[in-house]
Amino acid sequence: MIRDARSAPSPDGLDLAYRINVMPSSVYTVQYAVQHVPDSYAARVQNFAVLYPLTKYCRSPWEIEQSTFQLIEDWRRRLAVLVHRGWQPSAGQHGGLNGRNCCPTFAYMLPRTRPCNLRSICPFCYAREAGKVWEMAQYAFHGEMPGPVQWYRPGCPDPLPPWPERPPPVCRFQLVERYIKFMYPYVAPGCDPNDQQAQDDVLFSLLDQLADSRGKAVGAHKAYGAYQATTIEAGRRGWRIRTRQLLMYSSAKDLPKSVLEPAANRTIRVHPKPTRRELCDAVTRVCRYPRLLMVGNPLQTARLLEARRLHRVRLVATYGAFRGLANA
Numbered sequence: 001m002i003r004d005a006r007s008a009p010s011p012d013g014l015d016l017a018y019r020i021n022v023m024p025s026s027v028y029t030v031q032y033a034v035q036h037v038p039d040s041y042a043a044r045v046q047n048f049a050v051l052y053p054l055t056k057y058c059r060s061p062w063e064i065e066q067s068t069f070q071l072i073e074d075w076r077r078r079l080a081v082l083v084h085r086g087w088q089p090s091a092g093q094h095g096g097l098n099g100r101n102c103c104p105t106f107a108y109m110l111p112r113t114r115p116c117n118l119r120s121i122c123p124f125c126y127a128r129e130a131g132k133v134w135e136m137a138q139y140a141f142h143g144e145m146p147g148p149v150q151w152y153r154p155g156c157p158d159p160l161p162p163w164p165e166r167p168p169p170v171c172r173f174q175l176v177e178r179y180i181k182f183m184y185p186y187v188a189p190g191c192d193p194n195d196q197q198a199q200d201d202v203l204f205s206l207l208d209q210l211a212d213s214r215g216k217a218v219g220a221h222k223a224y225g226a227y228q229a230t231t232i233e234a235g236r237r238g239w240r241i242r243t244r245q246l247l248m249y250s251s252a253k254d255l256p257k258s259v260l261e262p263a264a265n266r267t268i269r270v271h272p273k274p275t276r277r278e279l280c281d282a283v284t285r286v287c288r289y290p291r292l293l294m295v296g297n298p299l300q301t302a303r304l305l306e307a308r309r310l311h312r313v314r315l316v317a318t319y320g321a322f323r324g325l326a327n328a
């Protein structure tokens with residue numbers, strides 16, 4: 001059962017978000033029941049990009065249910081730790097309130113609680129975004145609207161079929177996947193590594209740089225459509241930055257040289273006319289959940305989330321033909 005926490009008194013004067021996310025009270029914990037497990041290309045993207053990296057590879061709908069329950073527990077635990085370390089998840093009107101009981105993805109469950117919209121870390125909201133990226137890419141490349149969904153009853157132990165079958169689409173575009181990775185130290189060289197102010201200065205300057213470069217990187221490549229997402233995780237020696245791009249070009253034209261320019265920290269893949277499966281795999285790679293947010297250093301992760309909340313930086317962008325579905 002959900003009880004409206006806002007009506008509860010706060011005798012100890014603790015912050016509301018802290019009480020809801022951290023206090024070990026079952027009052028604020030929704031117990032979910034599985035209704036069915038969906039299977040579609042969008043569901044596969046969500047599973048491969050988020051669920052499996054955070055739990056384990058699932059062979060059947062039953063295993064997906066079990067992994068979803070495990071992820072609900074892991075996420076609640078992680079949220080409590082991060083709030084304890086200083087993060088105040090108040091993004092959006094109800095973000096902090098709903099974090100613990102964010103509507104699960106991967107398996108359809110009741111009751112239907114509200115999504116928390118903490119998209120930079122909540123695995124369920126992250127997966128919902130991945131599903132949307134798949135739908136945008138599918139419409140941009142193949143002109144297809146979201147496809148049929150197969151539903152499995154709770155506890156179904158049958159192995160999932162290879163892939164939902166549909167006739168192959170027509171594609172007149174080429175797809176380029178680009179991955180750029182780099183590290184950024186927690187403090188500038190020569191500074192005291194434990195100096196809190198020095199660490200904050202570095203983090204804010206990093207977020208400024210990433211926000212500035214968000215549009216420029218794709219604009220320089222003159223793509224017909226593009227999607228870009230940058231993730232930041234707390235690594236052992238510094239911030240781990242990953243920028244991932246999907247770029248779309250006409251098959252009739254040569255690719256710009258700048259797109260294919262190699263570098264040590266860059267991985268580039270080209271698909272001349274991507275099939276549905278190739279597109280699906282590419283979207284999965286681009287939307288892969290940054291796992292260290294869930295298992296990495298909790299103090300640095302809480303600082304990162306708090307800096308992002310104060311800074312209001314957006315690290316995801318869509319361009320050109322990738323916006324076609326929104327206007328369809």
Ligand SMILES: [Zn+2]
Pocket residue numbers: 099102103115116117118122123124125126
């Ligand atoms: Zn959420």
